[in-house]
Amino acid sequence: MEKKRIVVKIGSSSLTDSKGAIDQSKLSDHIASIANLRNKGHEVLLVSSGAVAAGFAKLGYPSRPVTLKGKQAAAAVGQSLLIQSYNEQLSKFGIVPAQVLITRNDFSKRDRYRNAYSTLTELLERSILPIINENDTVSVEELTFGDNDMLSALVSGLIHADQLIILTDINGLYDKNPKEDSSAKRINYLPEITEEWKTAAKGSGSKVGTGGMKSKLIAAETANTLGVKVFIGKGEGENKLIDIMEDKGDGTYIGSAALTSINSNRQWISLHSTVEGSLYVDEGAEIALMNNGSSLLPAGIYKVEGFFEKGNVVEVYGVNGVIGKGEVLYSSEELKEIILQRAEEQKIEKHPKLEVIHRDKWVKM
Numbered sequence: 001m002e003k004k005r006i007v008v009k010i011g012s013s014s015l016t017d018s019k020g021a022i023d024q025s026k027l028s029d030h031i032a033s034i035a036n037l038r039n040k041g042h043e044v045l046l047v048s049s050g051a052v053a054a055g056f057a058k059l060g061y062p063s064r065p066v067t068l069k070g071k072q073a074a075a076a077v078g079q080s081l082l083i084q085s086y087n088e089q090l091s092k093f094g095i096v097p098a099q100v101l102i103t104r105n106d107f108s109k110r111d112r113y114r115n116a117y118s119t120l121t122e123l124l125e126r127s128i129l130p131i132i133n134e135n136d137t138v139s140v141e142e143l144t145f146g147d148n149d150m151l152s153a154l155v156s157g158l159i160h161a162d163q164l165i166i167l168t169d170i171n172g173l174y175d176k177n178p179k180e181d182s183s184a185k186r187i188n189y190l191p192e193i194t195e196e197w198k199t200a201a202k203g204s205g206s207k208v209g210t211g212g213m214k215s216k217l218i219a220a221e222t223a224n225t226l227g228v229k230v231f232i233g234k235g236e237g238e239n240k241l242i243d244i245m246e247d248k249g250d251g252t253y254i255g256s257a258a259l260t261s262i263n264s265n266r267q268w269i270s271l272h273s274t275v276e277g278s279l280y281v282d283e284g285a286e287i288a289l290m291n292n293g294s295s296l297l298p299a300g301i302y303k304v305e306g307f308f309e310k311g312n313v314v315e316v317y318g319v320n321g322v323i324g325k326g327e328v329l330y331s332s333e334e335l336k337e338i339i340l341q342r343a344e345e346q347k348i349e350k351h352p353k354l355e356v357i358h359r360d361k362w363v364k365m
């Protein structure tokens with residue numbers, strides 16, 4: 001099989017028991033299958049949940065805490081226990097793990113986003129197994145990934161993975177929540193995620209999981225838009241991950257064969273950047289941006305709103321509203337001056353004919 005880059009996400013319910021302890025036999029099953037995947041020549045990154053679930057009992061909580069400080073304290077205790085268990089079990093296979101804790105803020109700062117990419121690829125080049133989790137202890141409630149399903153989708157995009165495997169306590173997506181309706185039927189393949197499917201997928205059924213199937217589908221949709229195929233399901237034994245890669249997995253495969261990877265600039269602009277202002281463009285510029293794959297030139301802009309610097313991200317409005325986002329090569333002041341001079345019928349040639357937004361740094365809505 002061709003060498004692939006694979007992100008494996010393991011949910012709390014597949015690592016811990018409901019009493020708040022790490023289930024060593026589940027963990028060793030996962031580790032053996034990861035070792036097998038690596039032995040076939042694939043690159044593997046692990047996104048592991050379970051910090052809160054593995055830590056709460058040691059703090060004396062009777063169940064998974066619901067308060068922010070409770071979850072953050074439990075994650076601080078549980079994360080070290082998790083990594084300790086991973087270290088012990090991985091050493092039997094001669095695999096060296098690296099703990100990588102990320103916050104949402106790290107992705108919204110472009111230099112940190114680039115650093116995350118460089119560090120992860122360096123670890124892979126050196127055959128280390130990155131074990132990634134959200135840095136729960138310092139994450140602010142309003143600014144989190146939501147859950148690790150979304151974190152795994154964003155990491156998959158960042159490192160241009162071929163496949164995201166979401167391991168959970170159920171063998172895939174069902175047309176109804178099977179824990180509530182025994183007539184529910186499993187879906188083997190979903191080329192595209194529609195609103196109807198997002199409605200069929202409900203919350204978590206376990207005492208330790210967070211987002212349920214709904215959050216997995218939302219994450220899978222994001223991964224697909226970034227060009228990454230997704231598998232959601234379960235399995236047992238050292239061959240489970242190889243079986244999944246060979247289309248024999250016990251779960252649901254999501255995303256058509258036609259998915260294409262999108263470049264890191266576009267990913268960052270589309271999913272992580274902050275919009276600093278707005279440009280309003282005429283019909284010709286709108287057609288050029290939307291249909292012709294062209295860059296945006298100064299001549300197509302008739303209004304500038306907000307104060308932004310060269311290199312910031314702005315929203316672009318066409319005839320009927322927002323049409324996309326892009327990184328500008330001019331400041332708002334420079335652009336306002338261009339428009340003013342045009343109104344005064346001075347020569348636009350006075351300004352360099354640089355693109356305002358280059359096509360590689362433009363994302364359609």
Ligand SMILES: Nc1ncnc2c1ncn2[C@@H]1O[C@H](COP(=O)(O)OP(=O)(O)O)[C@@H](O)[C@H]1O
Pocket residue numbers: 010011012013014167168169170172173174175176177178179200201202203204205206208209210211212213214
């Ligand atoms: N339509 C559905 N198909 C499958 N599972 C569903 C569906 N709707 C809700 N679920 C629930 O989602 C759960 C998996 O999500 P979750 O508990 O968050 O797992 P994890 O801890 O692995 O992230 C299942 O155990 C099931 O109870």
Ligand SMILES: N[C@@H](CCC(=O)OP(=O)(O)O)C(=O)O
Pocket residue numbers: 010011012013048049050051052053075133134136146147148149208209210211212
């Ligand atoms: N960062 C949290 C992950 C929470 C989460 O998303 O859990 P899950 O739904 O089990 O993947 C933790 O380690 O407990």
